[in-house]
Amino acid sequence: xxxxxxxxxxxLSTGVAGPFCSKMFADFGADVVKVEPPAGDDSRSLGPFPxxxxxxxxxxxxxxxxxxxxxxxxDIESEAGRALAADLFAEADVxxxxxxxxxxxALGFDYxxxxxxxxxxxxxxxxxxxxxxxxxxYAATELVQHAVSGQSYANGSPEREPLKxxxxxxxxxxxxxxxxxxxxxxxNRDVTGRGQYVEVSEFEAAVSMFTSQILGAMHLxxxxxxxxxxxxxxxxxxxxxxxxxxxxxxxxxxxxxxPETAYDPRYATTADRLSLAHEIEAKLQPHLAxxxxxxxxxxxxxxxxxxxxxxxxxxxxxxxxxxxxGFFTTAPLPDGTEIQLPGAPFRMSRTPAVNDRPxxxxxxxxxxxx
Amino acid sequence: xxxxxxxEHVRATVLTxxxxxxxxxxxxxxxxxxxxxxxxxxxxxxxRGGYPPHTSGVYPNGDPGARPFDRNxxxxxxxxxxxxxxLDLNDDDAKSALFELVSISDIVAENFSARVLPNLGLExxxxxxxxxxxxxxxxxxxxxxxxxxxxxxxxxxIEPMSGISSLHGYEDGPPITSGVMHTDPFSGALATAALLxxxxxxxxxxxxQEIDLSQQETSIGLIADSVMRYSMSGSLPTRKGNRSxxxxxxxxxxxxxxxxxxxxxxxxxxxxAALCELMGRPELASDERFHDLGSRLENVRELDRIVSDxxxxxxxxxxxRLAQAKSIPCAPVYKSHEMPSxxxxxxxxxxxxxxxxxxxxxxxxxxxxxxxxxxxxLGGPAPRLGEHSRIVLERFIGMESDMVDDLISRGVTGxxxxxxx
Numbered sequence: 001x002x003x004x005x006x007x008x009x010x011x012l013s014t015g016v017a018g019p020f021c022s023k024m025f026a027d028f029g030a031d032v033v034k035v036e037p038p039a040g041d042d043s044r045s046l047g048p049f050p051x052x053x054x055x056x057x058x059x060x061x062x063x064x065x066x067x068x069x070x071x072x073x074x075d076i077e078s079e080a081g082r083a084l085a086a087d088l089f090a091e092a093d094v095x096x097x098x099x100x101x102x103x104x105x106a107l108g109f110d111y112x113x114x115x116x117x118x119x120x121x122x123x124x125x126x127x128x129x130x131x132x133x134x135x136x137x138y139a140a141t142e143l144v145q146h147a148v149s150g151q152s153y154a155n156g157s158p159e160r161e162p163l164k165x166x167x168x169x170x171x172x173x174x175x176x177x178x179x180x181x182x183x184x185x186x187x188n189r190d191v192t193g194r195g196q197y198v199e200v201s202e203f204e205a206a207v208s209m210f211t212s213q214i215l216g217a218m219h220l221x222x223x224x225x226x227x228x229x230x231x232x233x234x235x236x237x238x239x240x241x242x243x244x245x246x247x248x249x250x251x252x253x254x255x256x257x258x259p260e261t262a263y264d265p266r267y268a269t270t271a272d273r274l275s276l277a278h279e280i281e282a283k284l285q286p287h288l289a290x291x292x293x294x295x296x297x298x299x300x301x302x303x304x305x306x307x308x309x310x311x312x313x314x315x316x317x318x319x320x321x322x323x324x325x326g327f328f329t330t331a332p333l334p335d336g337t338e339i340q341l342p343g344a345p346f347r348m349s350r351t352p353a354v355n356d357r358p359x360x361x362x363x364x365x366x367x368x369x370x
Numbered sequence: 371x372x373x374x375x376x377x378e379h380v381r382a383t384v385l386t387x388x389x390x391x392x393x394x395x396x397x398x399x400x401x402x403x404x405x406x407x408x409x410x411x412x413x414x415x416x417x418r419g420g421y422p423p424h425t426s427g428v429y430p431n432g433d434p435g436a437r438p439f440d441r442n443x444x445x446x447x448x449x450x451x452x453x454x455x456x457l458d459l460n461d462d463d464a465k466s467a468l469f470e471l472v473s474i475s476d477i478v479a480e481n482f483s484a485r486v487l488p489n490l491g492l493e494x495x496x497x498x499x500x501x502x503x504x505x506x507x508x509x510x511x512x513x514x515x516x517x518x519x520x521x522x523x524x525x526x527x528i529e530p531m532s533g534i535s536s537l538h539g540y541e542d543g544p545p546i547t548s549g550v551m552h553t554d555p556f557s558g559a560l561a562t563a564a565l566l567x568x569x570x571x572x573x574x575x576x577x578x579q580e581i582d583l584s585q586q587e588t589s590i591g592l593i594a595d596s597v598m599r600y601s602m603s604g605s606l607p608t609r610k611g612n613r614s615x616x617x618x619x620x621x622x623x624x625x626x627x628x629x630x631x632x633x634x635x636x637x638x639x640x641x642x643a644a645l646c647e648l649m650g651r652p653e654l655a656s657d658e659r660f661h662d663l664g665s666r667l668e669n670v671r672e673l674d675r676i677v678s679d680x681x682x683x684x685x686x687x688x689x690x691r692l693a694q695a696k697s698i699p700c701a702p703v704y705k706s707h708e709m710p711s712x713x714x715x716x717x718x719x720x721x722x723x724x725x726x727x728x729x730x731x732x733x734x735x736x737x738x739x740x741x742x743x744x745x746x747x748l749g750g751p752a753p754r755l756g757e758h759s760r761i762v763l764e765r766f767i768g769m770e771s772d773m774v775d776d777l778i779s780r781g782v783t784g785x786x787x788x789x790x791x
Contacts, residue, residue: 001571001575003567003568003570003571004567004570004571006574024563028567046595047595047599047615047616048595048598048599048602048603049602050602050603051602051603052603060594060595060598060599060602061594061595061598063598064594064595064598111742129714130718132717132718133714133715133717133718134713134714134717135714136714138694138699138701139694139697139698139699139700140699140701141617141635141637141699143612143614143620143621143622143633143634143635143699144633144635144699144700144701146633147622147631147632147633147701147702147703147704148633148701148702148704148712149704149709150704150705150706150708150709151550151552152622152631152633152703153631153703153704153705153706154548154549154550154706155548155549155550156540157540160540161611161612161621161622161623161624161631162622162631162703163538163539163540163611163612163622164612164622164633165534165538165548165552165592166534166537166538166592166593166596166609166610167534167537167592167593167594167595167596168592168595169552169556169592172556172591172592173555173556173559174738176556176559176560176563177559177738177739178739179563180397180559180562180563180566180739181739181740181741183563183566183567183570184376184377184401184566184739184741184744184746185376185741185744186570187376187377187380187566187569187570187573188373188376188741188743188744190573191373191379192373194743196741196742196743196744197741197742198739198740198741198742199739199740199742200738200739200740201718201738203714203715204715204718204720204735204736204738205738205739207709207715207720207735207738208555208735208736208737208738209552209555209556209559210550210552210555210706210735211447211448211734211735212389212417212443212444212447212448213550213706214447214706214707214709214710214734214735215428215443215444215446215447215732215734216428216443216444216447216706217705217706217707217709218443218707218710218732218733219428219429219430219431219432219443219729219732220428220431220432220707221431221707222705222707223705223706223707223708224706226629227549228539228546228547228548228549229526229546229547229548229549230544230546231530231535231544231545231546231547233544238530238535238544238545239530240526240527240529240530240535240547242524242526242527270424271424301518301521301522302520302521304522305522306522306523306524306526306527307527308523308526308527308528308529308530308531308535309530309531310530310535310536310545311530311531311532311533311536312533312536312606313533313536313593313596313597313599313600313606313607314600314606315533316532316533316590316597317597317600317601320517321512321516321517321518321519321586322516322586322587322590324515324516324517325513325515325516325584325587327584327587327590328597333602339598339601339602340597340598340601341594341597341598341601342587342590342591342594342597343587345560345563345564345583345587345588345591346509346560346561346564346581346582346583346584346587346588347513347581347582347583348564348567348568348571348579348580348581349494349579349580349581349582350571350577350578350579351567351568351571351579
């Protein structure tokens with residue numbers, strides 16, 4: 001049984017945030033109808049592509065975000081298209097869109113109008129800066145969202161430019177928040193029978209994630225300094241290493257066969273060790289150089305030491321832990337070859353995620369949906 | 371039936387701590403769930419920042435005060451709107467109290483490593499015995515099953531283990547971890563999503579269930595594009611700093627002022643031409659070194675130098691106004707302490723003032739999904755250590771007050787950490 005199979009979701013959104021929200025619905029069994037303009041969704045131009053050759057039916061991100069959805073096309077600029085859309089909205093539980101502020105109103109799809117035909121409709125809007133405020137019409141990308149949310153400033157070397165995180169993180173954050181908005185509205189609808197309008201700003205979603213960093217900055221009157229945690233080189237890569245307790249400190253040096261350091265009173269407490277961090281790093285270097293990431297991880301992690309291997313994507317796809325958990329899933333490309341991609345974000349014991357999730361081609365389900 | 375907050379009918383008894391788990395259950399509290407957070411007096415939540423002489427928190431004006439664990443920004447930001455009680459779960463009376471709370475709850479949540487819950491005898495079958503419809507969320511770093519599941523992890527291990535660090539860093543430098551541990555709140559938001567899905571299912575079927583969320587896996591989702599790139603082509607993506615394969619210029623550029631920067635992302639040749647006009651260098655739009663994306667990427671160092679020469683002469687705010695007037699994505703690189711006074715966020719009332727009895731009034735980032743009829747809110751300050759122990763034990767599960775006194779005298783509950791030395 002699927003947890004959300006009683007729900008019909010109409011998704012007019014483009015980009016990453018809105019489609020990630022509806023992907024969560026599709027992952028757990030909702031009937032999600034992805035609505036594209038006749039020329040196809042712009043997000044079909046998001047890579048990666050096989051051989052780096054753009055192909056709207058082989059966009060990696062489009063496949064990741066839209067697997068398990070049905071795909072239709074309609075021209076919302078035309079009267080006939082708007083009539084089709086209005087019929088879809090009338091039968092939907094959730095409507096997700098990412099039009100610029102004011103656009104839905106101009107199309108006659110303001111929430112007050114939509115709820116007349118469908119009082120239970122949950123209408124989710126995801127935009128870069130929200131529907132109101134002086135920045136509502138500003139343009140944004142990932143780089144811009146990382147900058148405005150305070151993440152980039154704190155991230156990188158103090159001597160160099162602030163760094164954004166890799167990938168589409170702020171869009172995923174906003175998509176997750178949009179899903180939370182939709183689901184809490186549905187929980188409310190279970191009690192009241194009424195839907196509501198949910199407004200998500202990618203900017204606010206990103207800021208909300210770092211509330212602790214911001215409160216800390218308000219306590220001190222200044223932002224944390226830009227910095228990063230260096231990874232420590234070992235024989236075949238880099239590891240992160242964090243020893244918090246006196247006992248685990250000893251375990252680590254005993255593994256390195258260096259009891260002298262393990263019991264050296266100069267390093268007895270965390271405070272001592274913090275004050276000698278550079279000295280300790282230098283002392284660690286030759287020991288780490290003798291071992292591979294895997295040797296260090298499998299020796300030290302069971303000793304309750306916080307250690308991480310700096311895995312690249314090839315490591316991930318061969319990681320025995322992820323393989324045993326069956327995390328990665330597959331999806332077909334138009335030429336029939338299969339690619340691997342991240343699976344559902346969590347396991348639910350009674351209502352597992354849906355695995356058989358082909359991605360719709362442009363307009364594939366027009367006939368059956370309309 | 372009217373409802374003020376969408377989850378006001380939901381009660382969660384949680385052992386969440388630090389960031390990811392505590393953030394998960396704070397999001398529930400934001401929309402009205404009653405969240406009872408259980409803490410240990412022997413090992414207080416690491417995000418309380420320890421107790422003297424070993425404090426590691428961020429306190430108002432740097433002053434830890436007499437009870438620093440009630441004053442730390444980290445804990446106080448992700449536990450708003452919760453009740454806090456202390457219980458030593460190795461004590462039989464405390465464990466009975468916990469089971470009684472479970473019996474009147476909808477949700478139990480925790481983010482320990484996977485060895486802890488079985489050690490405490492609190493696995494799903496045991497919880498289901500006292501509450502057949504209970505929803506249990508477990509979110510260890512590596513999930514509940516698999517060879518790494520008992521290993522400890524935090525943001526600093528998840529970033530390298532999920533592949534993010536291999537992609538993070540300057541184009542000419544080594545891989546790094548951010549130090550921000552940014553994967554925590556994303557995992558937290560998805561964990562809340564899982565709970566809402568489980569509540570939806572339970573409302574229809576009366577069935578509870580167990581959720582296994584691996585923070586490593588949720589974090590890998592953040593670099594899905596790189597996973598697929600490798601899977602398609604066998605080529606490993608490299609570190610690119612702020613640069614992009616599909617946009618140029620694309621960087622944080624130095625501006626006038628102290629450590630001041632502006633992010634500029636040019637998405638098309640048209641935006642590039644508009645930027646050239648703004649820079650007073652219209653000829654660059656047709657310059658063969660920069661006329662299309664391919665040439666701009668090939669000459670990206672020179673490109674960044676030219677843009678920097680322009681940005682350095684202006685403040686980040688000026689650059690933003692000029693570029694956004696041409697619809698070029700651009701913004702200042704903000705510092706965290708500037709966020710609550712950001713004019714856009716101020717006009718949208720995004721920050722909410724919360725008064726904590728031990729720290730005073732501070733702005734907190736609000737609820738980012740805005741519901742028109744039943745909007746969430748931050749439900750009051752984070753609990754002081756053990757603040758609600760007596761109220762919860764006496765009123766919620768009817769414990770006699772002399773029994774509570776006895777638990778306090780034995781250090782099983784109370785409001786003062788048990789010092790190990």
